[in-house]
Amino acid sequence: MRLNKFILLSLLLLFMLPGFSQSIKPEEVKKEMKRVADWQIEHFKDCFSGRDKAHHIADWTNGALYVGMQKWAAMADDDAYYNWLKNIGEEQNWTLHKRQYHADDHTIGQMYCELYRKYGDEKMIKATRKQFDFILYHPSQSKLNWRTPFHQDRWNWCDALFMSPPVWAQLYKITKEKKYLDFMLSEYKATTDFLFDKKENLYYRDEGYMGKLDNGTKIFWGRGNGWVFAGLANILKELDPKEKEYKYFLKIYKKMAKKLVEIQTPNGHWAMSLLGQEHYPTPETSGSSFFTFGLAWGINQGILDAETYEPVVRKAWNAMCNCITEDGMLGYVQPIGAAPGKAWPDKSEVYGTGAFLSAGSEVFKLYSK
Template sequence: MTMCVVRMLSALSICGMFLGGGQPAAVGQHLPTPEQQKRIEYDNVTKHNGDQPDSPGPLATDLDSSINPAAVDRAMRKVADWEIARAQPYFGDTWEWSVLYTGVMAAADSLHDPKYLETMDAVGQKFDWKLRSHLPNADDQSIAQMYSEIYLQKHDSRIIANTREQLDALIAAEDQPVTRIPWWWCDALYMGPPVWTRLYAITNERKYLDYINREWWKTSSLLYDEKEHLYFRDATYLHKTEPNGQKMFWSRGNGWVMGGLVRTLEFMPEDNPMRARYVEQFRQMAERVAGLQSPDGLWRSGLLDADYYVLPENSGSALFTYALAWGVNHGLLSRKRYQRVVERGWAGLVKHIYADGRIGCMQQTGAEPAFYLPSASYNFGVGAFLLAGSEVRQLKRPHKL
């Protein structure tokens, strides 16, 4: 069977079918390919990251998609409580879970409910406040974002002892020959750098900022397209294209970068000589991403081929909404230019919340644009949604959409 035929079969339209508890599939929507289905099953059965049921039930009718803080809080609580109830038996220390934890920490701060912080404290104790592996990569470091934020509240040195030991070892190892850039994939810019800036905030040791300033811009020089103002996922995607011939820029991958930028800037001091360079890249990406927002307020899995990826992709959309809202709230982005983009993004996300608290239309784990069912929900996407809510609720002067 030729590759052309395989592609045609894997991209069969399922319009006319009904998914999501009687909701019609979007016209032109594609089924996951066989390889994507393997990933879906791995996420569900092996890692318990989430699932894509055929019948998830009805959508929620008790939520308001406005940015009124009380309305945002209701949506955040509904989704957070559903995800914690679903996932708590499986809580892990991999990157997928770590992203969820960043969102739960944001919910704890926004909702002022001690149960969320208590849940995260229990996770830290479960893993003895340790990183996933010795001399970890960025994915394995990511859980320390949660550790460090708990430390900033409890000031118990045990909480960050292993993180500090591991990061110091990585700095010491820089003198040894290396074969590749440590943060060689764009996702790493969310997973790793925010740990380093938080450790700087805790210790006031500039070596942690120096490490970021070296490594971030190595990654940027490799993966950032100066014309498109978007990141390729990794170097293997530099020359890949979408069905329409455009460059392949993955929504969630660029969401990781924008989320990583704001979480890094959050704890980066104003006197860091490189700070202005991060801000400039953030503003470039914000302008580009805002221009790619679809009429429903969301973004597609392949940013430059929205017609091919019919369903919105809500993990990337949530990360964009979070980053743009953070930029407005912290004075780095124009409220006049970006608040409406954020409001439309949030409203679009809320419309995908089901009655039980599931939030759908999230791509399974992967490295490039893919297909999924409307019900698809994953721990990392929930984390992104909670982060978005934590910033959206702080926006001022809401206006009617």
């Protein structure tokens, strides 16, 4: 009898360990995604990150939301979410945001390309193609050094690698015109050569963080690297594995994936300063959701070994779901920033929701097999 009690207690303690669970149920994944998506649509016009007005519908913050919302729309049981996204496109007249070269203002183009694929309406991508053709034939001559003139006309901060490159890859896949892939690859390589730390296999947010330490560790921003990792998955899905360009992106992706396993926190999330988790114990759900998305995608594609990476994804997904409030808000999303900072259980952001929905789309596939 004592032995049975001991076994029972041991099992109970095991199930209480952070991130431990039996197989994740696909229907539960879908349920949590719907709760978060519905909450975000209801609160779409709210003010976030301490701002006094809502984000512009074509802002990068919302662009990242649409990337995840589109993935959810493809899973949902009705077209309500697709209709919501189409209404956004119509309101914006299917144009990108205001700055010609700035990667942030290209983000909404990812939604346009996906909606074009579903509906086949040329107007959805016409303006994006025209603007990208202009950039292609009038490339910025700016340096990648931070705060040099017109420096953000190129991808000199790691967030940019989520915002713009996937749109170039989508246009290449849609049009079969290699000029889009060639330009994107050239600029991506320039950014990677500049910001990628080959020893740590992580990206600096921008030049300003190189050589600096935070509590004795190099500063690799969690969400910043989340942007990169999710962007890599979204680029790779547009390319043929036989193409040499695919191999270039895959090499970076695998290096980052291996690193992410090593630095995941015991609670399942990733720290806001990736190498300094003891100094940043607070969960941060936007970067962690992007990592979860990218890792689950890799398993689903047969790129990553399930035995190694599935427990990481499982623990991370459970950690993200533990940060959803009763009414469906994803909490612990770090406000707009460029470096490790703070997050709160009652604070959210639209890009956090987008990251979570992206993660859920691949977690659902993983556990539906």
